[in-house]
Structure formats: C-alpha cells, structure tokens
Amino acid sequence: MSKNTNIRLGVYLCDCEGKLDQSIDLNKVKAVIQSRADFEYIRIANLLCGTLEKEKIVQEIDKYSLNRLLIAGCTDPFIKRQFTVLAEENGINRYEVEFVNLLIPGKENTEGAVSIINEVLLQMQTRGAVVYEEIDVLPEVLVIGCGTEGAAAALAVSENQPVTVVDNDTFRDGISLIEGKKNITVKTGVKVVGLEGFPGNFLVRFLDNGKHAKQSFGAIIIALEAQPSFDPIKYNGVELGERILSLSQFVKNDRDYAGQKVTFILGQADQDSLLSYATALSNAIALQEKGADVSILYDDMKVSADELEQDYELARARGVNFLKYNGDLQILTTDVAATVRYWEPFLPQIEQIRLISDYLVLAEDYVPHPDTADLAVVLDVRTGPGGFFQEDNVHFLPVMSNREGIYFVGSCHGPIHGIELDKEVETAKAEVGRFASGNIRVPALQPQVTAEQCAVCLTCYRCCPHHAIEIVHDESLNNMYNSAARMNPLACRRCGTCAAECPGKAIQLPFYSDEEILQKVSKPPKLVAYACENSGTLAAEFAKSLQPELQENLQIVSVPCSGKIDALFLLKALEQGADGVLLLVCHKENCKYVWGNERADKRKEQVQRRLAEIGLEGDRVDIVHLAANQGNQFNASVRSMVDKINQLGSNPGKVIK
Amino acid sequence: MIVVENKSVEDILQMIAPYKKVLIAGCYGCVTVCLAGGEKEVGLLASQIRMARQKEGNPIEVLEQTVERQCDKEYLDKFQDNVREVEAVVSLACGIGIQYLAEIYGSVPVLPGVNTQFLGTNRDVGQWEEFCMACGECVLDKTGGICPIARCSKSLLNGPCGGSQDGKCEISKDVDCAWALIYDRLSALGQLDKMTEYIPAKNWHREKGPRKLVKEELTLERD
Ligand code: SF4
Ligand code: SF4
Ligand code: SF4
C-alpha cells in the first residue's frame, strides 16, 4: 500500500426510512462534516438499501469518480455485503468501503454521530490506498484427462482460449470429440509429473511418451474420470455373466432387448452419488421405448437434481415398473432367466417376492482414476472422501480446489451425472476465462514480508493452504540470505494463516496487521472474542439483534479466517486486561481456507498450556465452532463464558488494569 | 540447523525471580527456524512472564528484542541499549548465542531460555530430527549418506548390532535402526559391498581440548 494522494470520497448518510429522525439530525451532521472534512460528494438518503438507490449510487460513483465510500446508517451484515459487492463491481475495493453504525445505543444523537463519522473519516484519509497490480498471465489452459468429461471442458474453454488436453492413456472416449478442433491440442501418452509457479504462469512438467518435457499454462482443469468398479460382495457374491451385467457393461453393449424383461438394481452400490440413478433412468426410458419390459428395483429412489425428477416421471409414464425393496436381496441365475428375491417393505407378508427377468443390470461403485493420488501430490491439491479430488467442504463447490488456477470438472471429484457436469463445465470455463485476456488486474492485498525479520524458515510456505508462497532471492532483500518469503497476489486468498504462524513476525496482512489487531485489545473489556468473518462476526451481528445487552462487555475483533488468530493475540488480550478470550470459528471441515479452524484449535491448546504454565486457568480461553446464522449459539457461548469468568473471578495476570 | 527446545516457563521464572527488569533476547537464526526463539516466541514468553509475576503481586518489566544472529558480535552489539537498562537477560538463542551474549556483556547475568538439543533437519512444520553430532571426521561416504554416529543409538561405526529388528532399533519401536537405513540406502545405490568394509574406530580423545578452527589465509592481523 502506498500513501494515497488522490482520495475521492463519497459520504452517504441514511436515515433508515425516518427511523433516525427523532434522535439524529442528519442535516446538521451533514453540515458539520461538510465544513470540516475533505470529500468529493455527500448525500442524505432515505433508504440506501432500496433498489433505486443502488442505481443512483452507481451513477454517482461514475460521475464524481469516487474511489472510497463511507456509508453511515445501520450496519446490517446483509446490507453491508450488498454495498461491498456494488462497490467492487464499480471498481472500488471492498477495503475502501467503510460503514458507520449510527444506531449505537447511547450515541444516537447528533454529536455522537458526528464524532464517530469523523473518526472513521480520519482513518480513511490517512491510511494508504489499495494498490492494484497488473499481472501478465498466459491464456493457455491445460486439461488433464481426455475422457468425455475432459473433452466437454476443452470444447467449452476453447471457444475463448487455447487448450491442451493430455492423457496418459492413448485410447480415451473423448479424443474423437476434440481432435482437430480449433484451439485444441490433444496429446496422449503424457503424464503430469511436476508443477511450479503460480496461477497465470504455471510451469507444468510432463513425461511425454517417456521423455521429459515442460510447458507453461495459465490455468489447469483436472478431468480424470472416475472408474466403475463392480464389487460382488455388494450383491452377496454374485458373478457377472451372460444374464447379469454391471451398469457400465450394459451401457457399452448394443444388444437388442426388444421383448425382453430387463431389471435394474439400484441402492446396493454407489449409494452416495446420483450417477447410477441418472444412468439407469435414461437407459430404462430408451429401452422401454424400444419395446423392452423394464423394471427398476430400488431401496431409495434418488432424484434430487435438475431434470432427474422429470426423467423419473417420464419413465413411469412410459411404463417402467418401479419396485421398492428393503434390506438384502438374493440373485439366482439359470441359463434362461435371472431371479431376484427381495422383501417388499409395504406389503405385510412373510414370503419374499421373486422377480424373474431375462437380464439384470447391477449398479456398481465408482472409484477415483488410478492417477488421482499421484497427481494430487504433484499439483499439491487436496483429495477428500473416497480418495476423490476436492475436500468435503461446501466452500469449494462446484469446481474449486485449494489452489487458485486449478479446477476440478466431472467425476474426478466424485461421480456426478450429465446435468451437473454441464454446470461444472460452465463454471470452470468462467474461472479460467479470467486468464483469457493475458492480463489480470488484482488488488495487491496479499501479506507483505519484512525481509529483515524473515529467517526463510519455510513455516509460512508449509502452512499456506493455497500454495501461494515462494521463497525469492534478491540482492535487495536485507537479511543474511538475501532471500525472503513472498506471497503471490493471484494465488493468495488472504486467510492470514501464514502471518499467524511466522516465528519471526515478519508477515503482515494488510488491514489486519498485528499492530491494528493488538490496538483493538489494548484496553479490552472483560471478554474479547476473535471472530472469523465467515462465521463468528456474522453470528455476532445476528446475536446482537436477539440479545444486545450481552455484547456490552464484549469486544469482537474480526479476522478474515480463524487461521489468522495468532497465539500472541490471545495472550496479549489477557495481559492487557481481559478476563477471558473466545475464538469464534467455522465448523469442522467448513473452513473457507481449508484448515484455519484446525490451526485455531491448536493455538487454543497452546495458549491453554501456556496459561497453565504460569498458574492461570486455561478455562479463560475457549473456542466455539459455529455458523454465520447461529446467533443463538453465539449468545449461549457468550453466556457460558461470562459465567465461567464470573466463577473464576478477575484475571490475576492482567498487567494493565 | 541447531535445534533447541524451550525451557519450561517455571524454570525461567525461577531464574529471574530476583529481578524486576529483564530483557528477552531473540535470534533470527536457527532458533527462529525451529520456532523456539524468534520474535514471536520472544513476545509469547514476555507476555507469560509479565502475567505470572503480576499474579504473584511482584510485577516485572520485560523488554523484547531480536537480532539477526547471536553468534556474531556485530549483531550482539545491537542489544547494548537494552542490556544497559536491565538486571538480567534471558536469551532464546542456542547455547552458542547465549554464551557469546554472556561474554560480550560480562556485567549482566545472561540466562538460558532454551535447551539446545542437536544438529538436525526440519522434516515438516513442528518436526525435527538429529542428523549430525559434529564429530569432526565425516564418514558419510562409507555409509550411504546416513550418519551412524548421530542416528545409531549406540553410535556404532560397524553395525548393525543384534538389537536391530524389522528396521527398528531395540531401544524403541519409534526409532529407526540407522544401520538398517544404511543397508537399504547402500543397496539402492548398488554399493552393498561397503557393508563389509571395516570402519576404524574414531579417536574421541580430545587431545587439543575444545575445538577451534582457524584459517590462516583468511585471518587479518588486527590490533
Ligand atoms: S514464516 Fe516468516 S520467517 Fe519463515 S519464511 Fe515465512 S516469512 Fe520468513
Ligand atoms: S494469507 Fe493465506 S493464502 Fe495468502 S499466503 Fe498467507 S497463508 Fe497463503
Ligand atoms: S546464535 Fe545459535 S541459534 Fe542463533 S544463529 Fe547462531 S547458531 Fe543459530
């Protein structure tokens, strides 16, 4: 950040549909500010969150070339988010937008409003501006995997930028779909063995038919397809054969089933995905239309995706039999027929039902492509349940990996069916589309390293969940190694984990520096809560509307991710006068930045140990995992912490009273 | 790298019990890399000490400072203003740094804040392993690049002993047998014949006393 000499500030005062009228005279506030502060534009609005207002603000941003906004009124988190989005869409960074709450109890008067607005104005005018960096990027996209899914991704992306598709195998279903197409290069017998660099400029190392090769790409799409795997144990040991086929065998053969009785069995395998359901339904419809007599035997018909429900309705309308079973089933085959015996859950009977068919089609499980584990290591992307790519974390859906510039499409991250695939392809296309123009403009908001304090210890490098850090060597770096860690602006997601782990305190995250955070707890109330902005901060705002008085003796310090909550922040809050400290973090496996909340857990343990070492109660520190909408949980946690503190009494270690 | 472990705060509190103002001296060298003595740890320890003493009703003033390396005089000089202010210094550098700091500032007690452990590697965040004991006569050429002195529990030069079991040392299931590692490495290198080569016993007798290294061609006459 550098000192900004060209601040063009817009100030908006909202009277919340007249709600503020009685207590605060906004005209007076406006007059006072106008007389003192330096700004480009000021306006009083009646209801800033209204739709028309937004259009008006957009016009004003343009007309007055505003580059900072101050919005005074309510600070409803939902409305705040609307304004930050609006600002970002109009070229103003979210960190250049400040909100002032005019509804603070006790300060709801004209003087109070003037004083808080002035305070924030001063901050905005003295601090440096967000600097933007123009970064050259490569538009070339690498797609790994040339099945039909990889081909679909390549076709979509190639509309706007060049694509290279590689596959270790020589025979893949997707090759014929894309070979010779404009903007697409296909290479087979090629394995990815190394990756260096950052989004926009990845250097990929290949083993190209046994020879080492390398090429640079802006972004990477992984499309290694899952493979069907028939497990006889799921069907009481039955073997596949003439009359018993796996679903994937069935899809591949082109026998004529007219006049034959065909039964699909679902629910014994592939229980966690919709792929078998979607495949069975579409094939059942086609078969029935061609004159076969089709049944689907299911325990739980899963149709919870776009268009699957329609397929189900259509299948029924075409005359496909849907038969529900319960628990185990037995399969017997003879030369002329295949029989299933099963329990019908709704008919109170003791006998099992016998269903005789000409052919049985059995759903199978899907397992990750055999290259998955190796490729995950090479690319440093994470895998999740079942060994598939992508962790079990809603923040990463649909196509994101833990690294910027690397995306998952299709069954590489678990079996998915056609409609989901189309959506993923569209999303991935949009993501890699950012690189198409060859140039990206990003705010340089990644952490900054002071070389003098960097011991090049690699701790940050190893702790970064997003592989966003490199160690650079440069004569200008003023330490004995002439080297220091550097965060890449395109790869960094600004979680702050690195800053909290650095043993040299060399790393500072803009807008969340140690100084700024410790300043907030320099004279803390009884209880300090370090809150993740994705959960704790929002839960706190919500909780305030439920029980405002609970927050009177509580200071909330927001951080972008709980991974930013330094052990030092906890000790310092206690040293400087708090009686207790809470960490408010996201639920397990739901951290937007992979493992920030796990790190926070560890730091809580560390600080409890450190307190025990000096004879202070570890209970003065606690961690709560919660979601943004759990205002009640927030209040309950604060109440129980306050009770605990009251029991323990005042913190005997506080140095500043 | 030199690997150290933090002393217990209890021990440190005892050492500084008589004092009302101390300096915690950090080092940006090895002890920062092994997460035990950099600016961060200096801050954490200082905070703990202040709170502990406050709680006893015996407050203490704690200064904090970290320099590039405590094993070089030029960097140690940076402590002078703070050292002058305090009654004692707790150094979080390795034993080398602590001693040199104590030597340079002879009039102030310098106390160890860490236990210096070994020369080792940092496999991952929070994991260190001993690799070398600075014996002065390296034999890694004969042992496939694995040190038998530092990594064999008995420092056997011609191993393994009879206690080697499934690649583990008899002292603990968690300790790899260095000689099993050496065997595997030599076999991967196609140098198994080196297993039969006898390595003569080292002369551990320190006839010249504490070691010193002087490179005459590099030393300057200074007066
Ligand atoms: S953690 Fe800190 S000291 Fe270590 S490499 Fe990163 S910036 Fe440097
Ligand atoms: S802020 Fe987070 S994403 Fe960025 S470099 Fe640090 S650890 Fe990595
Ligand atoms: S004083 Fe010790 S810890 Fe510090 S740099 Fe020197 S050898 Fe390493």
Ligand code: SF4
């Ligand atoms: S033999 Fe072992 S202890 Fe001796 S110098 Fe080599 S590595 Fe170090």
